[in-house]
Amino acid sequence: MHVIATAGHVDHGKSTLVRALTGMEPDRWAEERRRGMTIDLGFAWTTLGSGEVVAFVDVPGHERFVPNMLAGIGPVPAALVVVAADEGWMPQSAEHLAALNALGVSHGLLVVTRSDLFDPALATAEAQEQIAATSLGAVDAVAVSAVTGAGLDDLRAALDALVARLPAPDRDAPVRLWVDRSFTIRGAGTVVTGTLGAGRLRPNDELELAASGRPVRVRxxxxxxxxxxxAAAVARVAVNLRGIERDEVGRGDALVTPGRFHRTDVVDVRLAGDPVADLPSTLTLHVGSAAVAVRIRPLGVDTARLRLDAALPLRVGDRALLRDxxxxxxxxGVTVLDVSPPPLRRRGAAAARARELSTMDGVPSQSDELRRRGLVRRPELERMGVPAAGTPVAGDWLADPDHWSALRKRLAEEVADYARDHPLETGAPVDALRHALGLPDRxxxxxxxxxPLTARSGRIAQAGQGSSLPGPVADAVDRVRADLEGDPFRAPEAARLAELGLGPRELAAAVRAGALVRVADGVVLLPGALDEAVAVLSRVSQPxxxxxxxxALGTSRRVAVPLLEMLDRSGATRRLPDDRRVVAGEVDG
Structure with a gap:
């Protein structure tokens, strides 16, 4: 299927044309048919001679209903610009054409109606001249009379040629169905309609309402x-949703594939049209079927930051338009450059951002995004509309190669600085390094x-760091070793440790270096003391x-209690129900 919008000023002529082509009535409301004026979006379809099916979105022509018109042309890839031979080019036709140009619609056809009433040559020449200056460029023109049927066969042939030129849709893309109608059918529940521009839909698919993030299921x-x-793109679809009320979804909302779109209320954009500096501070942004008020902050000659009154599911490269x-x-017209822009808090940040935006073209690029951001999670890139590839550096994090190399160099510097400032520690804590490097994930x-860096027990150190002790600490440990020479289990008292300058930090460093063994807080022995204690106890009558x-150990209760508990935990001794112990492997007496 192909979907084409019928735009132009002549409401009655457009509706009559669509009716003559399809045999269907595009004006859904009795008021529209009574007044001969399209008020809301109309829909009809037909099969061309080639067998291709074309669906028409008939949009209002009157200036009072331009928001409805924009909701209809937003998601559509091609347009019929309809002009009446007896009226020629009209101001409202110009606004419709400006909207198509702003949205970047590049495929279209000019249809001059009422050719039975007036020579179409003048209207055709004037309209083609206007259209040629827009994104539509040079278009074919067909003169028709919906009353006499003249030219309808030529129009069908021209439509066949038009749809043959349309680019193939991406049917594997995530779904973003902009809702243009919502209503209730008795016995079925809530139904929404829209133009499916990419992806595909099936019953039981899980989607999200973009406005609320609420999960929904296709019934x-x-x-x-x-x-x-x-339903595969491009197509007009009606989606029956399970478990949702009619007033919870409406025009301007969107059904999206969960987790694949960035819902944002701040975007950086490039504008084509009025000079950015001349824009009022507030305009209306039209994208898809949505229309939201935005506040504009000019940044560069043709770039600006838009702050939306309501968040929308936008991606890099999206086209939209601004209307007063x-x-x-x-x-x-607006091209979305960034859906997750950085804050502008520091002096000079806006000017720097303008320079950066001047290099961006709105074409999604992983390498460009990584270069700008340094580190990005793969799902975040995909939500921005940027195809992600390559091997993550950690978890789902992707990194710019140059930024990653610079981080590795800075890490080595931070570790070296920490070792200099904290000589008694065996390395820098990972969380301290994460903060120093400004990283979001340890x-x-x-x-x-x-x-030469190594990681152990939540710390990162230079190779060999912690294997030797500072001179004063090493000297103090030597004096402890001398004290324990003849009494290996008579651990130094707190006063002796303080006299030697072995406070908690120095003792911890000595234990990490393997120079001492911590039995309990403030109780330290020499390496090998545990094995020696087991040897001594094995010679004691068991239990x-x-x-x-x-x-037997020649020590105090202060040392013996924690020493035996440590031996119990290691399995060297076993504690009996009566609180006596045996050395593992010894027979109870």
């Missing part, structure tokens, strides 16, 4: 008035570690009491 699908098992409803004026710090152990 059923129709296309061109008939149930279908699958008070002046009935299309201010220009897994990134771990991933940066490479020789033995705490008092037996204390006497």
């Amino acid at each position: 059923g699908l129709q296309s061109l008035g008939a149930p279908v098992a699958e 409803p008070g002046r009935h004026h299309v201010a220009g 897994a990134l710090v771990d991933a940066l570690v490479a020789p 033995f009491t705490l008092s037996d152990a204390r006497q």
Whole structure:
């Protein structure tokens, strides 16, 4: 299927033309037919001679209903510009054409109606001249009379040629169905309609309402008035939604594939049309079927930041238009450059951002996004509309190669600085390094570690760091070793440790370096003391009491209690129900 919008000033002529082509009535409301004026969007379809099916979105022509018109042309890839031979080019035709140009619609056809009433040559020449200056460029023209039928066969042939030129849609893309109608059918529930520009839909698909993030499920699908098992882009579709009320969804909302769109209320854009500096501070942004008020902050000659009154599911490269409803004026087209722009808080940030935006073209590029951001999660890139590839550096994080190399160099510098400032520690804590490098995830710090750096127990150190002690600490440990020479289990008292300058930090460093063994807070022995204690206790009559152990080891209760508990935990000794112990492997006495 192909979907084409019928635009132009002549409401009655457009509706009559669509009716003559399709045999269907595009004006859905009795008021429209009574007044001969299209008020809201109309829909009809036909099969061309080639067998291709074309669906028409008939948009209002009157200036009072331009928002409705924009909701209809927003998601449509091609347009019929309809002009009446007896009226020629009209101001409202110019606004419709300006909207198509702003949205970048590049495929179209000129149809001059009422050719039975007036020679179409003048209207055709004038309209083609106007259209040629827009994104539509040079278009074919067909003169018709819906009353006599003259030219309708030529129009069908021209439509066949037009649809043959349309680019193939991406049917594997995520779904973003802009809603242009919502209503209730008794026995079925809420139904929404829209133009499916990319992707495909099936019953039971899970989607999200973009406005609220609420999950919804497709109950059923129709296309061109008939149930279908699958709707693939490009297509007009009616989607029956399960478990949602009619007032929870409406025009301007969108059904989207979960997790694949960035819902944003701040975007940086490039504008084509009125000079950015001349724009009023507030305009209306039209994208898809949505229309939201935006505040404009000029940044560069043709770039600006838009702050939306309501968040929308936008992606890099999206086309939209800005309109001044008070002046009935299309201010220009918008190309979305960034859907997650950085804050502008520092002096000079706006000017720097303008320079950066001047290099951006709105074409999604992973390498460009990584270069600008340094680090990005793969799902975040995909939500921006940027295809993601390559191997993540950690988890789902993708990194710009130059930025990653610079981070690795900075990590080594930070570790070296930490070692200089904290000589008693065996390395820098990972969280401290994460903050120093401004990284959002500690897994990134771990991933940066490479020789000569090593990671252990939540710290990162230079190779060999912590294996030797500062001179004063090493001297103090030597004096502890001398004290324990003849009494290996008579641990130094707190006063002796303080006299030697071995406070908690120095003791911790000595334990990490393997120079001492911590038995309890403030209780340290020499390496090998545990094995020696087991050897001594194995010569004691089994089982033995705490008092037996204390006497055999020649130490105090202050040392014996935590030492035996440590041996219990290691499995070297086993504690019995009566609080006596045996050395593992010894027979109970």
